[in-house]
Amino acid sequence: MRAGNASSNKRRKVFSVEAKSRIKKHGADFVKFIDKETNTRIPQTGVDILKKDISPDLAGVLPWMSSSSALQRQSTQTYPKMILKALDNLQRDVRTYEDLVKQDNKIRPPNWMRWQQDTKDLEEMSKHGLATASKIINHFIMPDLHELPPKPSEGAGGVEHVAWDLTEEVLPKMSDDIWGKIAQSHLKAFTEVLKALAAEVEE
Structure with a gap:
């Protein structure tokens, strides 16, 4: 059972390291993408056509859905900042998780x-x-x-x-003179003695 716990802790540690590495890589790639494209691209398709098929709840995420051009520009500028903030929060959560993994949870088998x-x-x-x-x-x-x-x-x-x-x-050390064989030889000897005594009695 102790070996099973050690193996489980080892796998959890490897998984944590791999997850951290992948999240950092994706985050870095996404930040580069945001830096490259500072403005949200407005789709080539007619905006009015897209608005019919897209939920109005996405207006805060897709700036070009807003009817106000000023609001579009403002949302376009703040959207990358929102993404960067979300990435910062994600990295903070990863660090918190790593700290929790390293701590001794005091869980022991009864x-x-x-x-x-x-x-x-x-x-x-x-x-x-x-x-x-x-x-x-x-x-x-x-x-x-x-x-x-x-x-x-x-x-x-x-x-x-x-x-x-x-x-x-x-x-005990094994030998040919074990108890059973000694008893057997004694029994044979006594049998011969009894036979001799019986013969003398008959005479």
């Missing part, structure tokens, strides 16, 4: 979520460790019927590997 995951992992590790220990004990007692458990494969989960490592640390 402790109980980590405890839940730890509890689940410990239960899984205990289960794998118990199964491994049972197989080892069965091998010591009945070596011909039970083989030693193999080491977990590379593709196995981390919990299985941890359980194996903990079990492997306490394993």
